[in-house]
Amino acid sequence: MTMSIERRTVLKGGAVVAGGAVFGGPFAGFVAAPAGALGAPAFRGLRAVPDLRDGVVRLHLPEGFSYRSFHDTSTPVVLDDGTVLPGRHDGMAAFQADDGTVTLVRNHEVNGNGTAFGPIGDHTYDPKALGGCTVVETSRTGEVARAWTGINGTMMNCSGGPMPWGTWVTCEETVNGPDVGPDFTRTSNIPLTKPHGYVFEVPTSGRASGEPVTKAGRFAHESVAFDPRGGHLYLSEDNFGFPSGFYRYTPGTSPMETGRLDNDGHLQMLKVKGVDGAHLEASQAKGTRYRVEWVDIDDPDPTFPYTPGQVAPTTNDEALNHVGDQGRAQGAAGFSRLEGTVYDNGVVYFTSTQGGGAVMDGPNTSTGYGTGSGQVWGYDTRSETLFLVYQSPGRDVLDFPDNVTVSRRGTIVLCEDNTEDNYVRGLSRGGQLWDIALNRMAGRTGDEFAGSTFSPDGHTLFLNIQASRGLTFAVWGPWERIGV
DSSP states (O other), rough: OOOOOOOHHHHHGGGGSSSSSSSSSSTTOOOOOOOGGGGOOOOSOOEEOOOTTTTTTTEEEEOOEEEEHHHOSSOOOBBBOHHHHSSSSEEEEEEOTTTEEEEEEEEEEEOOOOOSSSSSSSTTTTTTEEEEEEEEETTTTTOOEEEEHHHHHEOOOEEEEOOOTTOOEEEBBBOTTOOOTTOOOOOOTTTSSSSSOEEEEEOSSSSSOOOBBGGSSSSSSEEEOOOOOOOEEEEEEEOOTOBBOEEEEESSOHHHSSSSOEEEEEEEEEEEOOOOOOOTTTTTTTTOOOOOEEEEOSSSSSSOOOOOOOOOOOHHHHHHHHHHHHHHHOOOOOOSEEEEEEEEEEEEEEEETTTBBBOOOOOOOOTTTTOOSOEEEEEEEEEEEEEEEEEEESSTOOOOOOEEOTTTOEEEEEEESSOOOOOEEEEOOOOOEEEEEEEOOOOOOOOOEEEEEOOOTSSEEEEEEESSTEEEEEEEEGGGTTTT
16 A cells, blocks of 8 residues: 655655755756846846737747747648647647758647547547647748648647657647546547547658557656667656656667667656655755656556447546556655656656645645645656756746756756746756746736747747647747856
Protein backbone atom coordinates (compact mmCIF):
# COMPACT_ATOMS: atom_id res chain seq x y z
CA MET A 1 0.00 0.00 0.00
CA THR A 2 1.31 3.49 -0.89
CA MET A 3 2.22 5.33 2.29
CA SER A 4 0.87 8.87 2.75
CA ILE A 5 3.66 11.03 4.19
CA GLU A 6 4.06 14.63 5.19
CA ARG A 7 6.79 16.76 3.70
CA ARG A 8 8.94 16.61 6.83
CA THR A 9 9.08 12.84 6.41
CA VAL A 10 10.13 13.19 2.77
CA LEU A 11 13.04 15.40 3.77
CA LYS A 12 14.47 12.94 6.30
CA GLY A 13 17.18 10.38 5.69
CA GLY A 14 19.37 9.58 2.72
CA ALA A 15 16.68 10.05 0.09
CA VAL A 16 17.17 13.80 -0.09
CA VAL A 17 19.91 16.36 0.34
CA ALA A 18 18.88 19.96 1.01
CA GLY A 19 20.82 23.21 1.12
CA GLY A 20 23.52 24.67 -1.05
CA ALA A 21 23.49 24.68 -4.84
CA VAL A 22 21.25 22.21 -6.57
CA PHE A 23 22.80 19.34 -8.47
CA GLY A 24 24.55 20.38 -11.66
CA GLY A 25 23.05 21.61 -14.90
CA PRO A 26 22.95 25.10 -16.39
CA PHE A 27 20.23 26.24 -13.97
CA ALA A 28 22.02 25.32 -10.74
CA GLY A 29 21.47 27.59 -7.77
CA PHE A 30 18.22 29.26 -8.82
CA VAL A 31 16.48 31.43 -6.25
CA ALA A 32 12.99 32.87 -6.24
CA ALA A 33 12.65 36.60 -6.79
CA PRO A 34 9.80 38.71 -8.17
CA ALA A 35 10.27 39.55 -11.83
CA GLY A 36 9.40 43.19 -11.13
CA ALA A 37 11.77 43.56 -8.19
CA LEU A 38 15.10 42.59 -9.71
CA GLY A 39 16.32 45.97 -10.90
CA ALA A 40 16.24 44.82 -14.52
CA PRO A 41 17.68 47.30 -17.03
CA ALA A 42 15.23 49.48 -18.93
CA PHE A 43 15.58 47.59 -22.21
CA ARG A 44 14.13 44.53 -20.47
CA GLY A 45 10.98 46.42 -19.61
CA LEU A 46 7.99 45.48 -21.76
CA ARG A 47 6.26 47.97 -24.03
CA ALA A 48 3.42 47.85 -26.55
CA VAL A 49 4.60 46.58 -29.94
CA PRO A 50 2.34 46.48 -33.01
CA ASP A 51 1.92 43.21 -34.88
CA LEU A 52 3.63 43.40 -38.29
CA ARG A 53 0.69 41.49 -39.75
CA ASP A 54 -1.82 44.31 -39.30
CA GLY A 55 -0.50 46.91 -36.83
CA VAL A 56 -2.66 45.73 -33.94
CA VAL A 57 -0.96 45.51 -30.54
CA ARG A 58 -1.20 41.92 -29.32
CA LEU A 59 2.04 41.59 -27.33
CA HIS A 60 4.20 43.70 -25.06
CA LEU A 61 7.90 42.96 -25.64
CA PRO A 62 11.32 44.34 -24.67
CA GLU A 63 12.95 47.18 -26.59
CA GLY A 64 14.11 46.24 -30.08
CA PHE A 65 11.80 43.24 -30.55
CA SER A 66 9.33 42.61 -33.36
CA TYR A 67 6.73 39.97 -34.13
CA ARG A 68 4.24 38.79 -36.70
CA SER A 69 1.19 36.63 -35.97
CA PHE A 70 -0.28 34.09 -38.36
CA HIS A 71 -2.91 31.37 -38.52
CA ASP A 72 -5.32 33.44 -36.46
CA THR A 73 -8.54 31.43 -36.27
CA SER A 74 -10.60 34.45 -35.27
CA THR A 75 -11.63 34.11 -38.92
CA PRO A 76 -11.56 30.83 -40.89
CA VAL A 77 -8.11 29.71 -42.07
CA VAL A 78 -7.91 27.11 -44.85
CA LEU A 79 -4.62 25.24 -45.33
CA ASP A 80 -3.14 24.07 -48.62
CA ASP A 81 -4.69 20.60 -48.33
CA GLY A 82 -8.17 22.02 -47.70
CA THR A 83 -7.98 21.71 -43.91
CA VAL A 84 -10.06 24.25 -42.03
CA LEU A 85 -7.60 25.06 -39.26
CA PRO A 86 -8.90 24.23 -35.79
CA GLY A 87 -8.13 26.47 -32.84
CA ARG A 88 -6.63 25.51 -29.51
CA HIS A 89 -3.01 25.92 -30.76
CA ASP A 90 -0.79 24.25 -28.16
CA GLY A 91 2.57 22.45 -28.04
CA MET A 92 4.93 22.97 -30.98
CA ALA A 93 8.47 22.43 -32.23
CA ALA A 94 10.58 24.07 -34.94
CA PHE A 95 12.77 22.18 -37.42
CA GLN A 96 15.19 23.42 -40.08
CA ALA A 97 13.96 22.98 -43.64
CA ASP A 98 16.33 22.37 -46.57
CA ASP A 99 15.62 25.76 -48.19
CA GLY A 100 16.46 27.77 -45.07
CA THR A 101 12.87 28.13 -43.89
CA VAL A 102 11.50 26.71 -40.67
CA THR A 103 9.04 23.83 -40.38
CA LEU A 104 6.70 23.94 -37.37
CA VAL A 105 4.72 20.96 -36.15
CA ARG A 106 1.88 22.29 -34.02
CA ASN A 107 -0.67 20.60 -31.75
CA HIS A 108 -4.38 21.43 -31.56
CA GLU A 109 -5.80 20.53 -28.16
CA VAL A 110 -9.39 19.89 -29.21
CA ASN A 111 -11.61 17.61 -27.14
CA GLY A 112 -14.95 15.97 -27.89
CA ASN A 113 -16.21 13.94 -30.80
CA GLY A 114 -17.53 14.72 -34.27
CA THR A 115 -15.71 14.63 -37.59
CA ALA A 116 -11.92 14.82 -37.68
CA PHE A 117 -10.55 18.03 -39.18
CA GLY A 118 -8.76 17.88 -42.53
CA PRO A 119 -8.48 15.07 -45.07
CA ILE A 120 -9.14 11.50 -43.90
CA GLY A 121 -6.49 8.88 -44.62
CA ASP A 122 -3.83 6.64 -43.09
CA HIS A 123 -2.80 9.57 -40.86
CA THR A 124 -6.29 9.58 -39.28
CA TYR A 125 -6.32 7.61 -36.02
CA ASP A 126 -10.01 7.92 -35.09
CA PRO A 127 -12.27 9.66 -37.63
CA LYS A 128 -14.60 10.71 -34.79
CA ALA A 129 -11.97 12.62 -32.75
CA LEU A 130 -11.31 16.33 -33.23
CA GLY A 131 -7.65 16.93 -32.33
CA GLY A 132 -4.37 16.54 -34.18
CA CYS A 133 -1.33 18.37 -35.55
CA THR A 134 -0.73 20.73 -38.44
CA VAL A 135 2.60 21.27 -40.19
CA VAL A 136 3.62 24.79 -41.23
CA GLU A 137 6.47 25.95 -43.44
CA THR A 138 7.31 29.55 -42.60
CA SER A 139 10.07 32.12 -42.76
CA ARG A 140 11.86 33.16 -39.59
CA THR A 141 9.64 36.23 -39.51
CA GLY A 142 6.31 34.46 -39.78
CA GLU A 143 5.47 34.54 -43.50
CA VAL A 144 3.76 31.21 -44.16
CA ALA A 145 4.71 29.35 -47.33
CA ARG A 146 2.42 26.35 -46.98
CA ALA A 147 0.69 24.23 -44.34
CA TRP A 148 -1.19 20.93 -44.06
CA THR A 149 -2.58 18.33 -41.66
CA GLY A 150 0.12 16.03 -40.25
CA ILE A 151 -2.12 13.82 -38.13
CA ASN A 152 -5.79 13.97 -37.20
CA GLY A 153 -8.37 11.90 -35.36
CA THR A 154 -6.53 12.25 -32.07
CA MET A 155 -7.80 14.08 -28.96
CA MET A 156 -6.60 16.77 -26.58
CA ASN A 157 -3.17 17.09 -28.26
CA CYS A 158 -1.61 19.12 -25.51
CA SER A 159 2.16 19.21 -25.85
CA GLY A 160 4.83 16.74 -26.91
CA GLY A 161 8.47 17.07 -27.84
CA PRO A 162 10.93 17.22 -30.76
CA MET A 163 13.01 14.11 -31.31
CA PRO A 164 16.73 14.36 -32.17
CA TRP A 165 16.16 12.32 -35.35
CA GLY A 166 13.85 15.03 -36.68
CA THR A 167 10.24 14.20 -35.80
CA TRP A 168 7.65 15.52 -33.36
CA VAL A 169 5.96 13.33 -30.77
CA THR A 170 2.45 14.55 -29.95
CA CYS A 171 0.65 13.65 -26.71
CA GLU A 172 -3.02 13.03 -25.98
CA GLU A 173 -3.98 14.52 -22.61
CA THR A 174 -6.98 12.24 -22.14
CA VAL A 175 -8.02 8.61 -21.75
CA ASN A 176 -11.29 8.96 -23.64
CA GLY A 177 -12.56 6.10 -25.74
CA PRO A 178 -15.66 3.99 -26.28
CA ASP A 179 -14.55 1.86 -23.29
CA VAL A 180 -14.60 4.84 -20.87
CA GLY A 181 -17.53 6.79 -19.48
CA PRO A 182 -18.07 10.52 -20.12
CA ASP A 183 -15.06 12.76 -19.46
CA PHE A 184 -14.77 15.90 -17.34
CA THR A 185 -16.98 17.82 -19.78
CA ARG A 186 -19.71 15.15 -19.37
CA THR A 187 -19.50 14.52 -23.12
CA SER A 188 -20.35 11.00 -24.21
CA ASN A 189 -17.53 8.84 -25.56
CA ILE A 190 -19.89 6.41 -27.31
CA PRO A 191 -19.26 7.83 -30.83
CA LEU A 192 -15.48 7.32 -30.59
CA THR A 193 -14.10 4.36 -32.51
CA LYS A 194 -10.78 3.84 -30.70
CA PRO A 195 -9.22 4.28 -27.24
CA HIS A 196 -7.22 7.45 -26.65
CA GLY A 197 -4.45 8.50 -24.27
CA TYR A 198 -1.36 7.79 -26.35
CA VAL A 199 1.67 9.38 -27.99
CA PHE A 200 2.12 9.51 -31.77
CA GLU A 201 5.14 10.34 -33.93
CA VAL A 202 4.62 13.03 -36.59
CA PRO A 203 7.10 13.74 -39.42
CA THR A 204 8.03 17.21 -40.68
CA SER A 205 7.20 16.25 -44.26
CA GLY A 206 4.22 14.30 -45.47
CA ARG A 207 1.92 12.81 -42.87
CA ALA A 208 2.06 10.52 -39.84
CA SER A 209 1.29 6.81 -39.87
CA GLY A 210 -1.56 7.37 -37.42
CA GLU A 211 -0.28 4.51 -35.24
CA PRO A 212 0.12 5.17 -31.49
CA VAL A 213 3.03 3.99 -29.36
CA THR A 214 0.77 2.08 -26.98
CA LYS A 215 3.58 0.61 -24.87
CA ALA A 216 4.44 4.18 -23.82
CA GLY A 217 1.23 4.19 -21.81
CA ARG A 218 -2.40 5.18 -21.90
CA PHE A 219 -2.74 8.11 -19.52
CA ALA A 220 -3.14 11.90 -19.55
CA HIS A 221 0.08 12.57 -21.46
CA GLU A 222 1.34 16.16 -21.50
CA SER A 223 4.82 16.23 -23.04
CA VAL A 224 7.95 14.20 -23.78
CA ALA A 225 11.73 14.66 -24.03
CA PHE A 226 14.25 12.15 -25.38
CA ASP A 227 17.70 11.50 -23.90
CA PRO A 228 19.93 10.45 -26.82
CA ARG A 229 22.66 9.19 -24.49
CA GLY A 230 20.56 6.94 -22.27
CA GLY A 231 17.99 6.06 -24.91
CA HIS A 232 14.94 6.85 -22.78
CA LEU A 233 11.85 8.86 -23.66
CA TYR A 234 10.74 10.85 -20.60
CA LEU A 235 7.02 11.56 -20.29
CA SER A 236 5.07 13.95 -18.09
CA GLU A 237 1.49 13.44 -16.92
CA ASP A 238 -1.07 16.19 -16.27
CA ASN A 239 -3.76 14.33 -14.33
CA PHE A 240 -5.59 17.49 -13.32
CA GLY A 241 -7.41 16.47 -10.13
CA PHE A 242 -5.10 13.65 -9.02
CA PRO A 243 -1.39 13.08 -8.37
CA SER A 244 0.61 12.96 -11.60
CA GLY A 245 3.58 10.78 -12.39
CA PHE A 246 6.88 11.21 -14.20
CA TYR A 247 7.62 8.30 -16.54
CA ARG A 248 10.23 6.94 -18.90
CA TYR A 249 9.76 4.67 -21.91
CA THR A 250 12.66 2.59 -23.16
CA PRO A 251 12.14 1.45 -26.80
CA GLY A 252 13.13 -2.06 -27.82
CA THR A 253 15.55 -0.73 -30.45
CA SER A 254 17.51 2.53 -30.48
CA PRO A 255 15.60 5.25 -32.35
CA MET A 256 18.90 7.07 -32.83
CA GLU A 257 19.73 4.21 -35.21
CA THR A 258 16.29 3.45 -36.65
CA GLY A 259 14.95 7.02 -36.78
CA ARG A 260 11.66 6.07 -35.12
CA LEU A 261 10.10 5.07 -31.80
CA ASP A 262 9.14 1.42 -31.81
CA ASN A 263 6.26 -0.15 -29.88
CA ASP A 264 8.36 -2.92 -28.32
CA GLY A 265 9.65 -1.17 -25.19
CA HIS A 266 8.67 -0.89 -21.55
CA LEU A 267 7.29 1.87 -19.32
CA GLN A 268 8.47 2.86 -15.85
CA MET A 269 7.52 5.48 -13.25
CA LEU A 270 9.78 7.55 -10.99
CA LYS A 271 10.11 6.70 -7.29
CA VAL A 272 12.18 8.48 -4.64
CA LYS A 273 14.65 5.99 -3.16
CA GLY A 274 13.74 5.07 0.39
CA VAL A 275 10.40 6.90 0.36
CA ASP A 276 7.08 5.42 -0.64
CA GLY A 277 4.59 7.83 -2.22
CA ALA A 278 6.74 10.95 -1.92
CA HIS A 279 4.59 14.10 -1.98
CA LEU A 280 6.55 16.13 -4.51
CA GLU A 281 3.55 18.40 -5.13
CA ALA A 282 4.40 19.96 -1.76
CA SER A 283 6.69 22.89 -1.03
CA GLN A 284 10.37 21.93 -1.21
CA ALA A 285 13.45 23.43 0.43
CA LYS A 286 15.84 25.35 -1.79
CA GLY A 287 18.54 23.02 -3.09
CA THR A 288 16.51 19.86 -2.53
CA ARG A 289 17.51 16.82 -4.51
CA TYR A 290 16.45 13.19 -4.45
CA ARG A 291 18.03 9.94 -5.50
CA VAL A 292 15.50 8.02 -7.54
CA GLU A 293 14.70 4.63 -8.98
CA TRP A 294 12.18 3.44 -11.53
CA VAL A 295 9.31 0.99 -10.98
CA ASP A 296 7.84 -1.08 -13.81
CA ILE A 297 4.35 -0.56 -15.20
CA ASP A 298 3.08 -4.03 -16.11
CA ASP A 299 -0.15 -2.92 -17.84
CA PRO A 300 0.70 0.31 -19.70
CA ASP A 301 -2.12 0.02 -22.25
CA PRO A 302 -5.34 -0.89 -20.47
CA THR A 303 -8.64 -1.45 -22.23
CA PHE A 304 -11.90 -1.72 -20.36
CA PRO A 305 -15.03 -3.80 -21.01
CA TYR A 306 -17.91 -2.11 -22.78
CA THR A 307 -20.85 -2.71 -25.06
CA PRO A 308 -20.87 -0.66 -28.31
CA GLY A 309 -23.60 1.96 -28.25
CA GLN A 310 -23.85 1.97 -24.44
CA VAL A 311 -22.16 4.06 -21.76
CA ALA A 312 -19.06 2.20 -20.59
CA PRO A 313 -19.07 1.12 -16.92
CA THR A 314 -15.48 2.31 -16.31
CA THR A 315 -15.52 5.95 -15.18
CA ASN A 316 -13.17 8.56 -16.56
CA ASP A 317 -11.49 8.93 -13.15
CA GLU A 318 -10.89 5.19 -12.91
CA ALA A 319 -9.36 5.12 -16.39
CA LEU A 320 -7.23 8.21 -15.73
CA ASN A 321 -5.59 6.59 -12.70
CA HIS A 322 -5.21 3.00 -13.92
CA VAL A 323 -1.60 3.33 -15.11
CA GLY A 324 -0.41 5.66 -12.35
CA ASP A 325 -1.98 3.53 -9.62
CA GLN A 326 0.27 0.64 -10.69
CA GLY A 327 3.31 2.79 -9.98
CA ARG A 328 1.93 4.27 -6.79
CA ALA A 329 1.26 0.76 -5.45
CA GLN A 330 5.05 0.32 -5.66
CA GLY A 331 5.79 3.66 -4.00
CA ALA A 332 6.08 5.94 -7.04
CA ALA A 333 6.20 9.69 -6.35
CA GLY A 334 3.28 12.05 -6.89
CA PHE A 335 3.60 15.49 -8.46
CA SER A 336 1.16 18.30 -9.18
CA ARG A 337 0.17 18.56 -12.84
CA LEU A 338 3.36 17.91 -14.76
CA GLU A 339 3.39 19.84 -18.03
CA GLY A 340 6.26 20.96 -20.28
CA THR A 341 9.52 18.99 -20.62
CA VAL A 342 12.79 19.78 -22.38
CA TYR A 343 16.13 17.95 -22.60
CA ASP A 344 19.35 19.95 -22.31
CA ASN A 345 22.88 18.60 -21.81
CA GLY A 346 22.00 15.47 -19.88
CA VAL A 347 19.16 16.98 -17.84
CA VAL A 348 15.40 16.78 -18.42
CA TYR A 349 13.64 19.89 -17.10
CA PHE A 350 9.91 19.77 -16.46
CA THR A 351 7.28 22.03 -14.94
CA SER A 352 4.77 21.30 -12.20
CA THR A 353 2.03 23.84 -12.79
CA GLN A 354 0.45 23.93 -9.33
CA GLY A 355 3.36 22.54 -7.32
CA GLY A 356 4.91 24.16 -4.27
CA GLY A 357 1.99 24.41 -1.86
CA ALA A 358 0.72 22.32 1.03
CA VAL A 359 0.80 18.53 1.09
CA MET A 360 -2.34 17.24 -0.60
CA ASP A 361 -4.47 14.82 1.43
CA GLY A 362 -6.54 13.63 -1.51
CA PRO A 363 -7.81 14.44 -5.02
CA ASN A 364 -9.16 17.86 -5.99
CA THR A 365 -11.09 17.72 -9.25
CA SER A 366 -12.49 21.27 -8.96
CA THR A 367 -9.36 23.47 -8.75
CA GLY A 368 -6.66 20.90 -9.44
CA TYR A 369 -4.22 18.80 -7.46
CA GLY A 370 -1.76 21.21 -5.85
CA THR A 371 -2.02 24.58 -4.11
CA GLY A 372 1.25 26.23 -5.16
CA SER A 373 2.11 28.67 -7.96
CA GLY A 374 4.49 26.33 -9.76
CA GLN A 375 7.76 24.43 -9.69
CA VAL A 376 10.49 23.61 -12.18
CA TRP A 377 12.23 20.27 -11.68
CA GLY A 378 15.34 18.79 -13.24
CA TYR A 379 16.25 15.14 -13.66
CA ASP A 380 19.92 14.34 -14.24
CA THR A 381 19.79 11.33 -16.53
CA ARG A 382 23.33 10.20 -15.77
CA SER A 383 23.28 10.26 -11.95
CA GLU A 384 19.55 9.44 -11.73
CA THR A 385 19.04 12.41 -9.44
CA LEU A 386 15.95 14.60 -9.25
CA PHE A 387 16.43 18.19 -8.10
CA LEU A 388 14.33 21.26 -7.55
CA VAL A 389 15.36 23.96 -9.99
CA TYR A 390 12.91 26.70 -9.02
CA GLN A 391 9.81 27.15 -6.89
CA SER A 392 7.57 30.16 -7.27
CA PRO A 393 6.91 32.01 -4.01
CA GLY A 394 3.65 33.42 -5.37
CA ARG A 395 1.56 34.32 -8.39
CA ASP A 396 3.14 37.78 -8.69
CA VAL A 397 6.48 36.08 -9.39
CA LEU A 398 5.65 33.09 -11.57
CA ASP A 399 2.06 32.04 -12.18
CA PHE A 400 1.43 28.42 -13.24
CA PRO A 401 4.41 27.57 -15.53
CA ASP A 402 3.35 25.30 -18.38
CA ASN A 403 5.20 24.88 -21.70
CA VAL A 404 8.98 25.20 -21.47
CA THR A 405 11.94 25.48 -23.81
CA VAL A 406 15.64 26.36 -23.57
CA SER A 407 17.51 28.94 -25.63
CA ARG A 408 20.87 28.30 -27.31
CA ARG A 409 22.49 30.23 -24.44
CA GLY A 410 20.97 27.92 -21.83
CA THR A 411 18.22 30.22 -20.59
CA ILE A 412 14.99 28.49 -19.69
CA VAL A 413 11.83 30.03 -21.14
CA LEU A 414 8.53 29.47 -19.32
CA CYS A 415 4.98 30.02 -20.60
CA GLU A 416 2.42 30.97 -17.96
CA ASP A 417 -1.07 29.47 -17.87
CA ASN A 418 -3.58 31.08 -15.55
CA THR A 419 -6.69 33.22 -15.67
CA GLU A 420 -5.16 36.70 -15.39
CA ASP A 421 -2.19 38.35 -17.15
CA ASN A 422 -0.07 35.65 -18.74
CA TYR A 423 3.62 36.21 -19.38
CA VAL A 424 6.48 34.42 -21.05
CA ARG A 425 9.31 34.49 -18.48
CA GLY A 426 13.05 34.00 -18.75
CA LEU A 427 15.05 32.26 -16.03
CA SER A 428 18.83 32.76 -16.04
CA ARG A 429 21.68 30.60 -14.85
CA GLY A 430 22.19 33.03 -11.98
CA GLY A 431 18.63 32.68 -10.74
CA GLN A 432 17.14 35.85 -12.22
CA LEU A 433 13.56 35.76 -13.45
CA TRP A 434 12.38 38.38 -15.94
CA ASP A 435 9.66 39.12 -18.47
CA ILE A 436 9.97 38.29 -22.16
CA ALA A 437 6.42 38.83 -23.38
CA LEU A 438 2.96 39.76 -22.09
CA ASN A 439 -0.31 38.79 -23.75
CA ARG A 440 -2.20 42.01 -24.57
CA MET A 441 -4.84 40.74 -26.98
CA ALA A 442 -7.96 42.81 -26.46
CA GLY A 443 -10.41 41.01 -24.22
CA ARG A 444 -8.24 37.88 -24.12
CA THR A 445 -5.45 38.53 -21.61
CA GLY A 446 -6.30 35.30 -19.77
CA ASP A 447 -5.50 33.13 -22.79
CA GLU A 448 -2.45 31.02 -22.06
CA PHE A 449 0.87 31.04 -23.89
CA ALA A 450 1.93 27.66 -25.29
CA GLY A 451 4.17 26.01 -27.85
CA SER A 452 7.36 27.97 -27.12
CA THR A 453 10.12 26.83 -29.48
CA PHE A 454 13.17 28.52 -30.98
CA SER A 455 14.08 28.26 -34.64
CA PRO A 456 17.16 26.02 -34.98
CA ASP A 457 19.43 29.05 -35.52
CA GLY A 458 18.03 30.78 -32.42
CA HIS A 459 16.77 33.80 -34.39
CA THR A 460 13.04 33.39 -33.72
CA LEU A 461 10.92 32.33 -30.78
CA PHE A 462 7.67 30.85 -32.05
CA LEU A 463 4.74 30.98 -29.62
CA ASN A 464 1.06 30.12 -29.58
CA ILE A 465 -1.94 31.61 -27.88
CA GLN A 466 -3.84 28.50 -26.83
CA ALA A 467 -7.51 29.39 -27.06
CA SER A 468 -10.57 28.43 -29.07
CA ARG A 469 -9.48 31.24 -31.40
CA GLY A 470 -5.80 30.32 -31.46
CA LEU A 471 -2.94 31.95 -33.29
CA THR A 472 0.83 31.66 -33.65
CA PHE A 473 3.55 34.33 -33.22
CA ALA A 474 7.04 34.63 -34.62
CA VAL A 475 9.07 36.87 -32.25
CA TRP A 476 12.59 38.07 -32.93
CA GLY A 477 15.06 40.64 -31.65
CA PRO A 478 18.34 41.03 -29.73
CA TRP A 479 18.01 37.92 -27.56
CA GLU A 480 21.58 38.20 -26.28
CA ARG A 481 20.84 41.71 -25.01
CA ILE A 482 18.10 40.46 -22.70
CA GLY A 483 20.00 37.32 -21.69
CA VAL A 484 17.95 34.78 -23.61
